Each structure stands twice: as C-alpha cells, then as structure tokens.
Amino acid sequence: MDFATLIQILDSTLRLATPLLLACLAGLYSERAGVFDIGLEGKMLAAAFLSGAVAFVSGSVWLGVLAGIGASLALSAVHGLASITFRGNQLISGVAINFLASGLTVLVGQNWFELGGRTPALTEGRFQPITLPLAETLAPVPVLGPIYSDLISGHSALVYLALALVPASWWLLNRTRFGLRLRAVGENPAAVDTAGVSVVGIRFAAVAICGVLCGLAGAYLATALSAGFVKEMTAGRGYIALAALIFAKWRPFAAMGACLLFGLLEAVANRFQNIDLGVVVLPVQFMQALPYILTVVILAGFVGKAIPPRAGGEPYVKER
Amino acid sequence: MEPLGGVSPDGGRPAAVAPSAPWAIELRGISKAFGPVQANRDISIRIARGSIHGIVGENGAGKSTLMSILYGFYRADAGEILIGGRPVQIPDSQAAIRAGIGMVFQHFKLVPNFTVLENVILGAEDGALLRPSLTRARAVLADLAREYDLDVDPNAVVENLSVGHQQRVEILKALFRRADILILDEPTGVLTPDEADHLFRILRGLRDQGKTIVLITHKLREIMEITDHVSVMRRGQMVATVPTPETSPEQLAELMVGRKVLLHVDKGPAAPGRTVLQVENLALTDAQGVQRLRGINLHVRAGEILGIAGVAGNGQSELLDVLGGYARATGRVTVNGVEIDLTGRTGDGRSRRAQGIAHVPEDRQVRGLILDFAAWENVGFGYHHAPEYQKNALFMDNDALRADCAAKMARFDIRPPIPALAARNFSGGNQQKIIVAREIERNPDLLLVGQPTRGVDIGAIEFIHKQIIALRDAGKAILLVSVELDEILSLSDRIAVMFDGRIMGERLPSETNERDLGLLMAGMAG
Numbered sequence: 098m099d100f101a102t103l104i105q106i107l108d109s110t111l112r113l114a115t116p117l118l119l120a121c122l123a124g125l126y127s128e129r130a131g132v133f134d135i136g137l138e139g140k141m142l143a144a145a146f147l148s149g150a151v152a153f154v155s156g157s158v159w160l161g162v163l164a165g166i167g168a169s170l171a172l173s174a175v176h177g178l179a180s181i182t183f184r185g186n187q188l189i190s191g192v193a194i195n196f197l198a199s200g201l202t203v204l205v206g207q208n209w210f211e212l213g214g215r216t217p218a219l220t221e222g223r224f225q226p227i228t229l230p231l232a233e234t235l236a237p238v239p240v241l242g243p244i245y246s247d248l249i250s251g252h253s254a255l256v257y258l259a260l261a262l263v264p265a266s267w268w269l270l271n272r273t274r275f276g277l278r279l280r281a282v283g284e285n286p287a288a289v290d291t292a293g294v295s296v297v298g299i300r301f302a303a304v305a306i307c308g309v310l311c312g313l314a315g316a317y318l319a320t321a322l323s324a325g326f327v328k329e330m331t332a333g334r335g336y337i338a339l340a341a342l343i344f345a346k347w348r349p350f351a352a353m354g355a356c357l358l359f360g361l362l363e364a365v366a367n368r369f370q371n372i373d374l375g376v377v378v379l380p381v382q383f384m385q386a387l388p389y390i391l392t393v394v395i396l397a398g399f400v401g402k403a404i405p406p407r408a409g410g411e412p413y414v415k416e417r
Numbered sequence: 418m419e420p421l422g423g424v425s426p427d428g429g430r431p432a433a434v435a436p437s438a439p440w441a442i443e444l445r446g447i448s449k450a451f452g453p454v455q456a457n458r459d460i461s462i463r464i465a466r467g468s469i470h471g472i473v474g475e476n477g478a479g480k481s482t483l484m485s486i487l488y489g490f491y492r493a494d495a496g497e498i499l500i501g502g503r504p505v506q507i508p509d510s511q512a513a514i515r516a517g518i519g520m521v522f523q524h525f526k527l528v529p530n531f532t533v534l535e536n537v538i539l540g541a542e543d544g545a546l547l548r549p550s551l552t553r554a555r556a557v558l559a560d561l562a563r564e565y566d567l568d569v570d571p572n573a574v575v576e577n578l579s580v581g582h583q584q585r586v587e588i589l590k591a592l593f594r595r596a597d598i599l600i601l602d603e604p605t606g607v608l609t610p611d612e613a614d615h616l617f618r619i620l621r622g623l624r625d626q627g628k629t630i631v632l633i634t635h636k637l638r639e640i641m642e643i644t645d646h647v648s649v650m651r652r653g654q655m656v657a658t659v660p661t662p663e664t665s666p667e668q669l670a671e672l673m674v675g676r677k678v679l680l681h682v683d684k685g686p687a688a689p690g691r692t693v694l695q696v697e698n699l700a701l702t703d704a705q706g707v708q709r710l711r712g713i714n715l716h717v718r719a720g721e722i723l724g725i726a727g728v729a730g731n732g733q734s735e736l737l738d739v740l741g742g743y744a745r746a747t748g749r750v751t752v753n754g755v756e757i758d759l760t761g762r763t764g765d766g767r768s769r770r771a772q773g774i775a776h777v778p779e780d781r782q783v784r785g786l787i788l789d790f791a792a793w794e795n796v797g798f799g800y801h802h803a804p805e806y807q808k809n810a811l812f813m814d815n816d817a818l819r820a821d822c823a824a825k826m827a828r829f830d831i832r833p834p835i836p837a838l839a840a841r842n843f844s845g846g847n848q849q850k851i852i853v854a855r856e857i858e859r860n861p862d863l864l865l866v867g868q869p870t871r872g873v874d875i876g877a878i879e880f881i882h883k884q885i886i887a888l889r890d891a892g893k894a895i896l897l898v899s900v901e902l903d904e905i906l907s908l909s910d911r912i913a914v915m916f917d918g919r920i921m922g923e924r925l926p927s928e929t930n931e932r933d934l935g936l937l938m939a940g941m942a943g
Contacts, residue, residue, distance in 0.1 A: 274542040274550075281528045281539050288526040291488075292540025292590075293511030407529070415490065 101243070106364050108248050111256060112322060113367075114360025116141070116314045118259045120338035121345070121352045122266055123310035129270065129347055130303030131283035131408040135191030136176055137311055138335025139198030144169040144315025146202035149326030150209060152222035158320050161222055162255075165319070166312030172198065173308030181300045184412030195335075203328050216319070216326040224253035224321035253321040255313060262310070266349040279303055283406035286413040296413045314338075333389065340392040343403045362387045440502065441466040441598050441629035442487070447496035449482055456482040458653040460496070464646075469620060469630040471640040471661070474650030475673055475874040476845055480633050483650070484600055488520045489513040500598070514541075519591020523603040525583050529576035533569050533586050534558070537593050554593060561592055565622045566615070580728075581612035588619065599623065600631040605639060609728050610902065610935035617643050635875075637666040637680070638903070649673055674876045682879075684886045687910040690719035693863050693894035694740075699748035699759075701735050701918075709735040710746060711918040717863070717894040722885070724909030724926075725898045728938050732918040733898045734779055737867050740896070741776040742766040743784075752863055770799055775856040777849075779867030779898065785852040786840040793822035793836035796855050825854040830880065846877030853881055857888055864888060867898045882908060902931050916940040 120137045127134040144165035152161025172194050179190040203214035210216055229250035236246040270276035278299050281289045286296045318334075319326045337359055345351035366384035373379075442464040449457040457479045464470045474480045485491045487498065489507040498505055500516045507513050513520070527536050534554050542550040555571055562568040569578070569585050578586070584604060591599055601620075605613040620630050620643060632644060640647050641661060648658040649672040657672050670678040694717040701710040710732050717723045727733050738744035742765045750757050752772050758764040769776070778784035786795050797806055797818045805821075808814040822836040829850045831843070840848060849869065856864065866885065870878040885908060889895055899905050905912055906926050914921045914937035921937040 272547055274545050274547060277531075277535060277539060277542070277547060281531065284528045284530060285526065288528050288536070288539060291510055291520065291522070291526040293509065293514050294540045 100240075102368070104243050104247050106361070106368050108251075109364040109367060110357060110360040111248070111252065112360075113363045114356045115256045115259045116317050116322065116334055117338050117341060117356040117359055118263070118353055119255070119310050119314035119317065120335055121341045121356050122259075122262055122349065123307040123314065124339055124342045125266065125347055125349065125352060126279070126303045126310070127307035128342065128409055129283045129406055130279045130300050131286060131406055131411065131413070132176070132180055132300055132304055132307075133187045133191070133410045134176065134304075134307060135188055135339065136172065136194035136198075136335075137307075137314075137338055138331055138333065139191075139195035140169040140172045140308065140311035141315040141318065141335050142195075142202055142329070142331045143172055143198040144312040145319040145330055146198075146206060146216070146315075146326045148312075148316035149216040149219065149319035150206070152320050153217050153219055153325065156222045158222050158224055161320050162313065162316040165316035166309050169312030169315060170305065170308040173304050173311070177301050177304040180412060181297055181304070184414065187410050187412075199329065202326070206326065206328070214328040219320065219324040222320065223324055224255060224317075226251045226253060227257070253317075255317045255321055258313070259317075260353070263349050263353045270349070275299075275302070280406075282413075283408055286408050287415075290413070290415060300413075311335075333392075337388055337392050340395045343405075344395045346403050347406065359388050359391070362391065439466065440464060440499070441468075442631070443499040443502070444483075444487075445497040445499070447483065447486060447493045447498070449486060449491060449493050455653050457486070457493070460650075460653075460655045462648055462655055462658060464629060464631060466501075466629050467624055467627045468645040469624050469632060469643055471632045471634065471644035471647040472650065473633075473635060473637065473640055473647060473669060473673060475635075475876070476872060477652075477874075478650040478673070479653040480650055481602070482653075484520070484602060484631075484633060487513065487518060487600065514594050514596070517595065517597040519588075519594060519596030519599045521584065521587040521591065521599065521601045521604060523606060525587055527575045527583060527586060529574075531575060532571065533573050533575060533578075533589075534571045536575055536586055537571075537590050541594050557593055558589060561589060564626070565592075565619055567592075567619055579612075580607045581609070581615065584608070584612075584616065585619070596628075598629045598631065600633070602633045603635070604632070605634065605636065606900075607729060609938050610931050611939055613639075636903075637669050640669065641666060651675060670875055674874070676876075678875055679879055682882045682886060682907045684908075685890070687721050687889065689721040689910070690892060692716050692718050693753055694896065695749075695751045696740075697749040699736070699739060699746055699750065701732075701739060701744060701746040703735075709918050710739070713748070713915075713918075713920055715913055715920060717896050719862075719894050720889055720892045721910045722889050722895040722897055722908055724905040724912045725896065725915055726902060726905045726912055726934055726938060727900070727915035729900050731915045731938075733900075733915050734867070735918075736915070737776070737779060737865055737896075737898055740769075740774065740865055741778065742769040742774075766799060767802075770859070770861075773862035774865065775859055775861035775863070776865040777852050777856050777867065777869060779871075781845075781848055781852055786848060788841040789839055791837050791839055792826070792831075792843070792851055793819045795840050795851055796822040796825060796836075798855070800855070800859060825851075825858065828858075829854040829884075844874070845872040846874045846881075849873050849881060850877065853884055857884055861893065863894045863896065865896050865898075868900065869897070870899075870901065870904060902934060905934075906931070914938055 120141055124134050124137050147168040148161040148165030151164035152158050176190050176194055179185040180187040206214040206216060232246040232250035236242045270280060278289060278294055282296055282299045290296050318330055341352060341355035341359055344355040366387060370381045371378050372384065440463045444460055444462050447457055447460040460483060472480055482491065486493050489509045489512050492508060498507060505516050507516060534551050537558065538550045538554045543553060558571050567585050567589060569582050569589065575583060575586060604616060608616060624630055634640060644661045646658060647661050647664065649656050649669060651673060666680060670680055696713055696715045699710050699713040702708050713736060725733055735744060739746040739759065746759045748759065750759060752774060757772060782788055806814055806818055819836050826834040831847050831850045869881050885895060897908055909926055912924045912926060912929065914934055916938060917940060
C-alpha cells in the first residue's frame with residue numbers, strides 16, 4: 098500500500114467517522130444525564146430526510162441543516178416527554194422513535210417527491226469542501242504536504258465542527274456548573290434534587306443537546322456525505338455510535354477514538370474489494386460487515402468493563 | 418480613597434436567624450394527610466436555638482413526613498412554619514436551604530464518583546465555571562475542618578470514603594450552604610460506635626457555635642446521651658416534649674408505643690448442648706474478585722444464640738448467603754454432623770431447608786417476601802412443596818395455605834389479620850412477623866437470622882426477640898447477624914465480631930461492652 102492510498106483511506110476515515118462522532122457525542126450528553134437513548138438512529142434518519150428535502154427545495158444547505166436539527170429536536174422532545182416527564186421506559190420510547198422515523202421518512206418522502214422515498218439529488222444545497230489556507234502552496238512538500246492539503250484540508254464545515262465539539266464537550270462536562278450538574282443527574286439524581294436543582298430541567302437540557310447533535314449528524318449524511326436522502330440511509334450508524342459510546346466509556350476523547358476506529362473499518366471496506374491475505378481471500382462482504390461485527394463484540398461486553406452512569410435508564414422519582 | 422458603596426465582604430444573604438428570636442424552629446398546627454391516612458395531625462413544636470433536639474417515634478409515626486415538610490418535599494395541608502421567629506413558606510428544597518435548613522438523610526445524597534469538593538459545591542456553585550467555586554469551597558472546608566473536627570480530604574472520591582466520612586461530607590454540604598439548622602435522620606444506623614462518638618462530638622461542637630440540631634432516631638440511648646430536649650411522636654401526633662434529663666428510656670418507649678414496653682429481654686441462662694453448626698475455613702470471593710470471606714471458623718450449639726456483630730458490609734451478609742444456599746463458597750460446613758453442599762447442585766435453599774436450616778434473611782423485602790403477593794402466598798414460600806399444602810399430585814391446596822396463614826396471624830399477632838392482603842401493605846414489623854412465623858414454625862434445628870428488627874417498631878421488636886429466645890430455649894441453634902449492638906448484647910449467648918471477612922474475636926456478653934466490641938468492629942484486634 099503506497100502513501101497516497103494511505104492518505105486516501107485516512108481521508109475517508111475522517112469523513113465516515115464524522116456522523117458517528119456527532120451521534121456518539123449526542124448520546125454522550127443524554128446518557129451522562131441518565132437518559133438512555135437508543136433512538137439516535139431514528140433521530141439521525143429523520144434529520145437526514147428533512148435536511149435533504151429542505152436543502153433541495155430551498156437550495157440552501159444551512160436551511161437544510163436547521164430543518165434537520167428541528168426534526169431531531171422534535172423527536173428528542175417526544176423522548177424527553179415520555180421518559181423524563183411521564184417516567185416511561187427509555188428503551189421502549191427510543192425504539193418507538195426509530196420505527197416512527199423509519200416509516201415516516203419514506204412515507205412523507207414518497208408523498209412529496211414521488212421518487213420511492215428518496216429526495217431528489219442535490220446539486221446545490223450541499224456542503225462544499227473547505228480548503229484551508231496555504232493548502233495549495235504546501236501540497237508539493239513531501240509527506241507533510243499531502244497530509245495537510247489532502248487529509249486535513251478539504252472537508253466540509255461539519256467535519257471540523259464535529260472535531261471541535263470533542264474538546265468543547267470535555268470542557269463543558271468537566272469545567273462548568275452545567276457539566277457538573279449534568280453528570281450528577283446521571284449518577285445520583287437525588288443528590289441534585291436535594292441540593293435544590295431541578296432534575297427534570299437538567300435532563301431536558303441534555304436531551305435537547307442530544308437532539309441538536311443528532312440533527313447535525315443526520316444533516317451531514319444527506320447534505321455532505323451524500324447528495325440527498327436515501328431510504329434507511331443511516332444504515333445502523335445510530336447503533337454503531339451507541340457501541341462506540343460504550344467502548345469509549347462515555348468519555349468525549351475516547352468517543353472520538355472509537356468513532357475513528359469504526360470510520361477506518363468502513364473506509365477500508367470501501368477502498369479494497371477482496372483482501373488477499375495469501376492463505377485466504379477475505380471477501381468484500383466480510384469487510385463491510387466488520388463495523389457491525391465489532392459493534393456486537395463491544396455490546397456483548399467483550400471489550401473491558403464499561404460502567405454506565407449509575408442512574409442511567411431510570412426515571413427519577415422523588416423518594417420522600 | 419474609600420471604595421464606593423457599602424457592599425459587605427460577606428456579600429451574602431442576611432442571617433436566617435434574627436439574634437433576638439428564641440426559637441430556631443416553631444411549627445404551629447401542622448397537618449398532612451395522604452389520602453385517608455393522616456400522617457401528621459395538628460403538630461406544634463418549638464425547638465430552641467443552639468440546642469440538640471431529639472425526635473423519636475415508631476415507624477410510621479410521622480417523623481419523616483414532618484421533616485419532609487420542613488425540607489420542602491411536601492406542603493402541609495394546614496399549619497405554619499416559623500424559622501427564627503419569622504413565618505416562612507417552604508415549597509421546595511431550595512427554599513429550605515435559603516431558610517438556613519440543612520438535612521442529612523439516612524441514605525446519603527452524594528454522587529459516588531465525584532470528589533468531596535464537587536459534592537459540596539453541587540447546586541451551590543458561585544457561577545457558570547467551576548474553578549472559582551472549587552477554590553472557595555476548599556478554603557471553607559479547611560475552616561470548617563479546624564472549627565468542628567470535620568476533617569475530610571477534599572480531593573477524595575466519595576465512594577472510596579468510609580460511611581462515617583461520607584456522613585461528614587453531608588454535614589459539610591449543609592454547612593457550606595450556611596445552614597443554621599441541621600436535621601439528621603437516623604444518623605448512627607450505619608456507624609461504628611467510634612464513628613458515632615465522633616459524630617456526637619461534631620454535633621456538640623456545632624451546638625456550642627449556636628447551630629440548632631434536630632436528631633431523628635429510634636435509639637433511645639443516643640437520645641439520652643446527646644439531646645437537650647426530646648419530642649415523642651405517635652400515630653401522627655406529637656405526644657410529648659420534655660427536657661432530656663427529666664425522662665428515661667423506659668418512659669420514652671412507653672410514650673412511643675402507648676403502653677409499657679420491656680426494653681431488655683428477659684432470658685434465662687443458656688443450656689448449650691451438642692454442636693449443630695460447624696463452619697471451617699469458609700472463604701468466598703465475589704464476581705469482582707474481592708475476597709468477602711477470608712476463612713471463617715465458628716460453631717453454634719443447640720440451645721445457644723451466637724451473635725455476629727460488625728459494621729454492615731464486612732462479610733456478614735455473605736456468611737448468611739452461603740449458609741442459606743444463595744452463594745457458593747469454599748470450606749467445610751456441617752449441620753448436625755452432616756456436611757452441606759457449598760458448591761454443587763444440592764447447595765440451594767430448598768436443600769438447606771430439608772437439612773433443618775431456616776433463614777430469616779437480612780433484606781426481608783427482597784429475599785424474604787414477594788411484596789406484591791398476598792400474605793397467605795408468602796407464608797408458603799420455600800415450603801410450598803410441603804405435603805400439607807398439596808391437594809393432590811397436580812394442585813396446591815390454597816385453602817390450606819390460607820387457613821395456615823390465618824392461624825399464624827393469630828399466633829404471631831400479625832396486623833391486620835387479613836391473609837389476602839399484599840405483603841407490601843403490612844408495616845415493617847408485621848412483614849417481619851410473617852417471615853419469622855413461616856421460618857420458626859417449621860421447627861428448624863438451625864435458624865439463621867439477619868437484622869431481625871431493622872425498621873421494626875419497638876413493640877414488634879419485643880415480640881420477635883421473645884420468639885427467638887423461645888426457639889433457643891426449645892434447644893435449637895441460632896445464628897444471629899445484626900448491626901445493632903444493643904440487640905447483639907441482649908440476645909446473644911456468645912458474640913463473634915466480623916471485620917473484613919474475618920472473625921476478629923469472640924466474647925461473652927457478660928465480659929464485654931460496646932467499647933470493646935467497637936474496637937473489634939473497627940478491625941483492631943482485642
């Protein structure tokens with residue numbers, strides 16, 4: 098494998114990891130606050146659809162992103178209402194959201210565009226790559242040149258935003274009052290309640306942040322990674338993001354690492370068809386299945402012991 | 418040049434207590450009902466500033482409800498609250514904190530994986546960023562540590578602290594919020610005698626600095642030791658408030674229950690016979706790889722009560738689990754000379770019962786009962802295969818079970834005597850009586866009893882203790898595990914103290930006292 102191929106693979110790793118990272122951070126906020134969110138997938142899907150549709154109709158990618166965030170926030174509100182206000186089962190609410198999104202996107206899409214549930218291909222209204230300063234100038238420099246101009250430069254705004262959100266999230270969680278309360282609510286809501294702070298308020302804030310980030314993830318799929326919405330285009334990325342979250346033990350920087358790993362697997366599967374190891378030839382189907390296999394392995398708990406936030410999954414009921 | 422304006426360096430809220438007000442807390446005619454149940458009925462009480470005021474009462478007497486009203490968890494249906502002479506509304510915890518009230522709950526409200534500092538500032542941060550709050554809290558904690566003997570490492574993670582230290586964190590939380598009134602709910606339940614002494618020193622120090630302490634407890638000895646005044650609640654009403662020096666434990670117990678109560682168990686000398694239970698080198702390592710039992714050796718003879726003392730979590734639960742057939746272990750255990758299976762297929766509860774072992778488990782609501790099932794169903798658990806409960810080869814004889822339950826309810830004075838009532842709806846004491854009736858009436862050779870009177874009313878305690886003594890006098894062996902030293906001292910014929918999975922030592926009740934046992938419980942070999 099030559100250097101140029103390596104750069105290409107890493108470049109597409111970054112692009113493929115971005116939606117995972119956004120969704121993973123979304124889940125991180127929600128779950129650190131004690132609200133498990135299996136509905137990342139559905140929220141991403143709904144956001145992808147609405148952002149694709151609005152971007153096509155308006156011709157503006159940013160309007161599309163806003164619409165995607167709106168769709169995801171609406172589903173977040175449903176999840177919050179069901180699991181925080183009415184103390185329902187968080188898993189069931191999440192599953193319901195996934196089904197709802199899966200069905201509604203195709204139904205509404207067919208009704209609007211009559212393309213079998215897709216949205217028309219975007220020509221404008223897509224994210225364009227951003228060329229960082231001096232990328233052209235530095236390109237001929239050996240080794241570092243391609244790394245800067247091909248790998249680091251030339252991505253869409255959302256890729257950079259996702260990467261910036263990692264340290265920002267760490268800082269928010271560990272250095273601010275909001276972060277302290279959010280983490281406390283996920284570990285022992287009674288401590289927050291008796292300190293005179295609203296558990297419900299903090300949890301809703303966390304779920305709302307989760308909605309915004311899921312919206313970005315979905316919008317990225319439809320308006321940056323692809324050119325338009327395709328039925329079931331999230332392809333399980335919400336679940337992979339959840340697996341990455343567990344793998345990362347609910348920590349932002351580790352989440353980035355985990356998402357890059359999943360992105361790398363996907364990039365390798367896209368780049369190479371059959372991989373000849375000399376003894377056996379790995380078929381492309383195997384490579385494509387790898388991210389999902391790794392997900393299963395992680396979720397089955399084979400990778401270290403991950404201790405979730407202690408109050409995760411439990412609605413808070415005041416104990417008097 | 419003088420700075421402009423007159424901002425005090427304190428910059429904070431005005432002192433919650435005006436210096437002239439004689440009463441820190443005054444409640445007038447507080448009533449609170451939950452549906453048909455009147456939890457608090459026209460309660461009036463005045464608590465003097467700078468005093469330690471005890472509140473005693475049986476479970477369900479309304480103590481917790483009253484304190485919840487003070488801390489803003491409930492709103493009273495009627496009545497008035499005055500703090501420092503001023504009427505206040507306390508709709509939520511925030512308002513209670515503003516009024517200068519701090520609460521130390523029985524179950525701590527701490528975030529286990531946060532540091533002490535983070536726990537202290539949670540909800541009382543100075544601004545959006547943590548750093549200034551943490552710096553200030555560190556300084557305040559250093560001051561409080563000096564002033565009140567309240568030293569805790571501010572950087573320690575709470576879950577790594579001992580229970581006694583965690584409790585200090587709760588007190589620090591309240592003081593950091595500038596509480597003038599500190600309410601402690603059953604504060605010594607989880608402490609060793611030494612830790613309890615330290616707590617009392619802290620509380621006296623706080624009182625001497627003008628703080629007001631309200632102590633809710635069922636331990637009359639503590640009331641006598643530390644309080645200045647004591648109020649007694651019974652069935653939602655405040656039946657008496659007296660200066661502590663003018664009362665006695667016996668009088669308080671009578672006020673609580675409404676009749677004369679024997680605080681000390683009448684029991685004759687033991688007549689131990691042959692060895693029933695012999696435990697050798699019992700060891701257990703849990704799923705996390707922590708050694709819970711590190712080579713336990715003990716024996717219990719017929720007609721004898723062996724009491725196991727110790728702070729909760731030092732292996733007593735695991736010992737009961739192994740003997741009761743809930744956990745696997747290594748070592749050798751014989752009952753009546755027959756080795757019991759610690760690892761294999763016949764190491765379950767049913768086999769244990771067949772071998773003459775009965776078990777009153779520590780956590781009656783989890784292991785002893787199925788709360789949503791009726792009393793008559795609970796009366797049969799573990800023995801539902803017994804021939805007298807079978808109609809034929811296929812069907813159980815539920816009528817026989819119901820009749821048996823009704824008979825047990827009569828014999829054990831279980832109230833209300835309704836076999837069809839779900840176990841959940843009985844009080845703690847009556848739930849325990851259902852279990853005790855079920856286990857004792859099988860006439861076992863060995864009775865394992867864990868925390869027989871935890872959360873049980875004084876009246877029921879007396880009854881359950883009598884039953885245990887009667888079983889002993891009938892020549893049965895009894896292994897009693899309790900964190901209540903009073904109970905251990907008054908029931909046991911011999912006492913073994915557990916610490917960190919080991920037996921630290923054995924004592925005869927006549928030759929020991931709380932101090933001596935307390936040292937063993939803290940792991941100091943005597």
